[in-house]
Amino acid sequence: MKxxxxxxxxxxxxxxxxxxxxxxKSSSEISxxxxxxxxxEVGFRYIVSQYKERLYWLxxxxxxxxxxxxxxxxxxxxxxxxxxEKFRGDADLYTWLYRxxxxxxxxxxxxxKKQQFNLNDYGDxxxxxxxxxxxxxxxxxxxxxxxxxxxxxxxxxxVFNMRYFEEMKYQDMARILDRSEGALxxxxxxxxxxxxxxxxxx
Amino acid sequence: MNNSELxxxxxxxxxxxxxxxxxxxxxxxxIREEDQPKKSKKVIRATWITIxxxxxxxxxxxxxxxxxxxxxxxxQEFSELDWDQYAGFEExxxxxxxxxxxxxxxxxxxxxxxxxxxxxxxxxxxxxxxFEELPIEE
Numbered sequence: 416m417k418x419x420x421x422x423x424x425x426x427x428x429x430x431x432x433x434x435x436x437x438x439x440k441s442s443s444e445i446s447x448x449x450x451x452x453x454x455x456e457v458g459f460r461y462i463v464s465q466y467k468e469r470l471y472w473l474x475x476x477x478x479x480x481x482x483x484x485x486x487x488x489x490x491x492x493x494x495x496x497x498x499x500e501k502f503r504g505d506a507d508l509y510t511w512l513y514r515x516x517x518x519x520x521x522x523x524x525x526x527x528k529k530q531q532f533n534l535n536d537y538g539d540x541x542x543x544x545x546x547x548x549x550x551x552x553x554x555x556x557x558x559x560x561x562x563x564x565x566x567x568x569x570x571x572x573x574v575f576n577m578r579y580f581e582e583m584k585y586q587d588m589a590r591i592l593d594r595s596e597g598a599l600x601x602x603x604x605x606x607x608x609x610x611x612x613x614x615x616x617x
Numbered sequence: 618m619n620n621s622e623l624x625x626x627x628x629x630x631x632x633x634x635x636x637x638x639x640x641x642x643x644x645x646x647x648i649r650e651e652d653q654p655k656k657s658k659k660v661i662r663a664t665w666i667t668i669x670x671x672x673x674x675x676x677x678x679x680x681x682x683x684x685x686x687x688x689x690x691x692x693q694e695f696s697e698l699d700w701d702q703y704a705g706f707e708e709x710x711x712x713x714x715x716x717x718x719x720x721x722x723x724x725x726x727x728x729x730x731x732x733x734x735x736x737x738x739x740x741x742x743x744x745x746x747x748f749e750e751l752p753i754e755e
Contacts, residue, residue: 456645463641471637475630485636492644493651553629560623579620580628 446504459496462512467492469509469581470516476576477520477569479541479561481550491519513591517573524569538565563613567606574599575606 448458470491475484494515502511528537542565545551545558553561564572573592577583578599585596592599734744 460641460645463644467637467640471632472627472630475632476628481630481632484632489644489647493648496644496648550631550633551629552631554622557623557625557629561629580624 442506442508443504445508446502449499449502455499459499462495462508463492466509466512470512473513473516473576473581474520476564476580477573478523479565480544480548483523487516487519487523490523491516494519507590510587510590514593517591521569521573538567541565559614559617560610563610564606566613567609571602571606571609574602575610578603579607 445458445461448454448461467488471484471488474487474491475481478484478487495512498515502508524537527540531537531540542562545561545565551558551561564575567575574588577588577591578585585599588594588599589596731744735741
């Protein structure tokens, strides 16, 4: 009873050490964790805690609205959970997760476009959503940049966001999007040109 | 405005401050939820199919039963009517026949006619009744 006051700090310390151990895990170690039924959930929770923010921003920049991003995030992590057994330790975990998030985002946008019956350019719809989004508080210049990005086709927008905002290497982008580095460079170059042209008009 | 300023604050986007607070728990809850409804959906679908098939079957059986009863009723009515008519016809025919026929001259001729009537199902009483009204010439 005398040492009750020590229990709480001790527990906190244990949790910190556990988290530290988890943070240091490599892709192969995570792979081992998720292959075992007993440790599958621990491995998955680690993936969620480590990659949720990065995946959120990738998805958010694609679907624009926070509520939509939340839906796509949920779908992405559900897909990740359902396909954990398929993840091979030799591949980069980050690449694998990104690929799922990209596919989910593009699938969501395609679904939305179909619901619009292609009457309007979906970029315009997203641009309107940006105006009304309570979770966008960027400057006028940032808003203009986002509107310019929304004029790009989805694939080009994806490449632009990955390169410009996340400063991702072309090599990593090529692995995620399954395209050649040359094609991605050309894509980004075209995207930058279009964005610049759009911004010059205003 | 330079690039770093444009990239600041995730390019102008933000999110609810508590969004990631219970994210892992929410996802695990969603996953468990996702696993469960699949089973119950199947059960619900199977139950609805069973109920649908049962209703359809009972409706069909009911329709067949009603149709069968109507047929038997009409058949019965028809046959009853037919027999009544037949009996009525027979009775009137007998009376008419007996009253209008030319007077029979011999006992043999009577006997032959009686045979025909009996063969047609006319009872003895009816024949006697009819004969009581007839003048028989000897």
